[in-house]
Amino acid sequence: xxxxxxxESFDSALKVQEGIPQPPVLNETAVTRFKRxxxxxxxxxxxxxxxxxxxxxxxxxxxxxxxxxxPEHQALAQEIIAxxxxxxxxxxxxxxxxxxxxxxxxxxxxxxxxxxxxGHKLAVLAIDPSSSRxxxxxxxxxxxxxxxxxxxxxxIRPSPSAGSLGGVARKTRETIIIxxxxxxxxxxxxxxxVGQSEIAVHSMVDFFLLLMISGAGDELQGIxxxxxxxxxxxxxxxxxxxxxxxxxxxxxxIKNALHLFPLPESGWSPPAITCSSLMGDGIPGVWDxxxxxxxxxxxxxxxxxxxxxxxxxxxxxxxxxxLHDHFYLNPEIKTALRQIEHKMLADQVTPYQxxxxxxxxxxxxxxx
Amino acid sequence: xxxxxxxESFDSALKVQEGIPQPPVLNETAVTRFKRxxxxxxxxxxxxxxxxxxxxxxxxxxxxxxxxxxPEHQALAQEIIAxxxxxxxxxxxxxxxxxxxxxxxxxxxxxxxxxxxxGHKLAVLAIDPSSSRxxxxxxxxxxxxxxxxxxxxxxIRPSPSAGSLGGVARKTRETIIIxxxxxxxxxxxxxxxVGQSEIAVHSMVDFFLLLMISGAGDELQGIxxxxxxxxxxxxxxxxxxxxxxxxxxxxxxIKNALHLFPLPESGWSPPAITCSSLMGDGIPGVWDxxxxxxxxxxxxxxxxxxxxxxxxxxxxxxxxxxLHDHFYLNPEIKTALRQIEHKMLADQVTPYQxxxxxxxxxxxxxxx
Numbered sequence: 001x002x003x004x005x006x007x008e009s010f011d012s013a014l015k016v017q018e019g020i021p022q023p024p025v026l027n028e029t030a031v032t033r034f035k036r037x038x039x040x041x042x043x044x045x046x047x048x049x050x051x052x053x054x055x056x057x058x059x060x061x062x063x064x065x066x067x068x069x070x071p072e073h074q075a076l077a078q079e080i081i082a083x084x085x086x087x088x089x090x091x092x093x094x095x096x097x098x099x100x101x102x103x104x105x106x107x108x109x110x111x112x113x114x115x116x117x118x119g120h121k122l123a124v125l126a127i128d129p130s131s132s133r134x135x136x137x138x139x140x141x142x143x144x145x146x147x148x149x150x151x152x153x154x155x156i157r158p159s160p161s162a163g164s165l166g167g168v169a170r171k172t173r174e175t176i177i178i179x180x181x182x183x184x185x186x187x188x189x190x191x192x193x194v195g196q197s198e199i200a201v202h203s204m205v206d207f208f209l210l211l212m213i214s215g216a217g218d219e220l221q222g223i224x225x226x227x228x229x230x231x232x233x234x235x236x237x238x239x240x241x242x243x244x245x246x247x248x249x250x251x252x253x254i255k256n257a258l259h260l261f262p263l264p265e266s267g268w269s270p271p272a273i274t275c276s277s278l279m280g281d282g283i284p285g286v287w288d289x290x291x292x293x294x295x296x297x298x299x300x301x302x303x304x305x306x307x308x309x310x311x312x313x314x315x316x317x318x319x320x321x322x323l324h325d326h327f328y329l330n331p332e333i334k335t336a337l338r339q340i341e342h343k344m345l346a347d348q349v350t351p352y353q354x355x356x357x358x359x360x361x362x363x364x365x366x367x368x
Numbered sequence: 369x370x371x372x373x374x375x376e377s378f379d380s381a382l383k384v385q386e387g388i389p390q391p392p393v394l395n396e397t398a399v400t401r402f403k404r405x406x407x408x409x410x411x412x413x414x415x416x417x418x419x420x421x422x423x424x425x426x427x428x429x430x431x432x433x434x435x436x437x438x439p440e441h442q443a444l445a446q447e448i449i450a451x452x453x454x455x456x457x458x459x460x461x462x463x464x465x466x467x468x469x470x471x472x473x474x475x476x477x478x479x480x481x482x483x484x485x486x487g488h489k490l491a492v493l494a495i496d497p498s499s500s501r502x503x504x505x506x507x508x509x510x511x512x513x514x515x516x517x518x519x520x521x522x523x524i525r526p527s528p529s530a531g532s533l534g535g536v537a538r539k540t541r542e543t544i545i546i547x548x549x550x551x552x553x554x555x556x557x558x559x560x561x562v563g564q565s566e567i568a569v570h571s572m573v574d575f576f577l578l579l580m581i582s583g584a585g586d587e588l589q590g591i592x593x594x595x596x597x598x599x600x601x602x603x604x605x606x607x608x609x610x611x612x613x614x615x616x617x618x619x620x621x622i623k624n625a626l627h628l629f630p631l632p633e634s635g636w637s638p639p640a641i642t643c644s645s646l647m648g649d650g651i652p653g654v655w656d657x658x659x660x661x662x663x664x665x666x667x668x669x670x671x672x673x674x675x676x677x678x679x680x681x682x683x684x685x686x687x688x689x690x691l692h693d694h695f696y697l698n699p700e701i702k703t704a705l706r707q708i709e710h711k712m713l714a715d716q717v718t719p720y721q722x723x724x725x726x727x728x729x730x731x732x733x734x735x736x
Binding site for chain 1: 453454545625680681686687688690691709712715719721723724726727731735
């Protein structure tokens with residue numbers, strides 16, 4: 001009896017009361033104004049003049065276009081990038097990674113201040129595919145690089161808003177091109193020290209720096225094993241005050257660990273050094289290591305080779321990714337996949353047979 | 369003058385003397401006999417009975433079919449594999465790798481002798497995509513496993529003849545299915561300790577053992593950095609005679625190195641142990657470690673999860689590979705690729721633009 005009553009009142013609560021009509025979701029006047037604004041984007045020529053002469057407003061706006069998901073913004077962005085290409089490629093591209101807490105922001109602030117003080121023009125970008133979730137944990141809070149962010153020869157940009165790692169990486173690579181065309185001679189790409197984004201950063205920089213700190217004995221804890229392998233140098237940060245001797249011990253341990261691994265393709269054996277972002281000790285040393293590496297690899301040809309390999313790899317990966325997506329987005333594949341996967345996990349077909357069946361279906365659908 | 373004379377005599381030496389006609393390359397009678405033999409292959413039913421009752425001749429012949437490149441052999445092989453699948457999957461699959469000289473063959477002989485002595489039925493397979501060049505460096509010389517190779521409960525098969533790593537790996541995976549259907553409860557897949565084949569082996573086994581020896585201080589030299597990460601245990605071999613204490617020191621160093629890395633997904637922390645394949649010391653200990661790992665991962669569910677992940681990954685990789693090949697084999701792509709790559713390496717287009725242009729061409733050609 002009670003149940004019925006509850007149901008009735010529940011029903012009545014669901015009844016929508018007649019009321020005043022909802023206001024339109026879009027403000028027509030605002031839409032018209034917005035559309036006009038969008039149409040009033042500067043021309044490619046205006047953008048190019050702005051970028052090549054480093055007009056900060058146009059330069060930033062161009063990067064916003066690169067980061068935008070709107071098709072018309074993308075079309076314009078691609079035109080700008082194509083026009084920037086002949087002016088790009090002349091910077092030193094650095095990747096900086098490290099576990100959270102290694103002091104990446106203060107390190108970049110210290111290195112950046114040193115570089116801009118020596119006449120360099122520095123752009124700091126970031127890759128953090130999780131940045132929508134963590135609300136821009138890296139570089140989001142510009143106040144952490146207060147000194148650098150106001151310097152006329154520095155440009156700091158947080159990670160493009162979240163998306164697939166591939167998408168974020170692509171936007172960052174395109175932003176590098178625009179920065180280089182604008183005359184930045186040093187680009188730092190920062191990444192969070194966990195996960196796949198290091199590999200993406202490694203694939204777009206000339207030099208990859210791993211920042212560490214002395215910890216509870218296990219200096220490599222939390223660092224994915226592959227990350228150490230990619231480093232062209234390891235800097236033990238926070239080598240100051242009470243922590244100085246501990247940092248030096250950690251540095252020796254890391255040197256020993258690095259010694260265990262074979263020489264990388266570059267022919268450069270990655271050094272381990274200490275530095276203090278807080279006091280500035282060792283910061284010039286880090287930069288010396290970087291310039292020494294650049295000289296070394298430019299002499300032995302690896303510098304150019306690596307950039308060419310990076311370009312080729314990006315093209316191949318980009319094609320593979322698109323072929324992969326195109327396959328799995330096919331509606332017939334979507335339907336068949338679940339069934340075949342189920343059969344495979346029940347050991348009724350081998351993974352190869354499953355793949356062959358799906359591929360046959362796909363190519364038949366493609367030929368239609 | 370001398371030069372000219374030399375040249376003349378050189379010319380005359382190049383002149384081919386007329387001789388008797390070459391005999392035909394193919395012996396027609398032999399070809400006819402061979403073709404007849406090929407048609408007289410046993411039926412799927414005969415193969416299945418042979419495999420399930422472990423008739424060594426039919427069993428070996430089935431594996432030869434798997435390894436064959438002939439389309440008609442492959443069709444028959446795939447039928448046999450499909451029929452074997454319900455009987456497969458019940459073995460413990462071990463991967464063994466190590467630098468050349470680590471004593472893989474003697475180790476497998478020692479472990480295999482221990483296992484067959486304890487009633488196990490053991491198949492030893494190998495992956496060596498370079499085996500045509502090195503003339504079957506691993507397992508090719510069966511005399512190195514003389515005791516094991518003649519044991520009724522052991523089966524030793526060299527690496528399938530050279531091809532792409534993917535092809536070799538596929539043949540080995542399919543051979544595992546046939547071995548399991550034939551009642552082998554333990555499968556060892558051996559690999560050379562250098563390069564990509566470790567990753568292929570790791571993707572088809574339950575337990576991955578890295579074999580090392582005490583060296584000149586740098587215990588990890590020559591081992592790709594990623595290999596250590598994949599190991600479920602590391603055994604320092606040749607811990608005998610004068611070498612015993614050195615092996616123990618090396619083992620301690622490896623333990624320390626392993627300690628630096630975070631716990632793998634399995635929840636199992638890889639131990640380092642010593643053994644002597646020559647004296648047999650530590651061989652039961654290696655097997656105890658393996659069985660302990662199997663028990664541990666079967667209890668926490670990782671064992672089944674890993675096999676399912678392996679299957680899914682093989683299917684995905686196999687599809688991606690085929691899509692990739694299909695793209696690059698397209699004649700229009702072949703022509704366009706060279707031009708676009710050239711433009712890209714001259715920094716006239718970005719890798720993304722190059723990829724987009726090629727993809728547009730490909731999908732247009734596909735839809736025709």
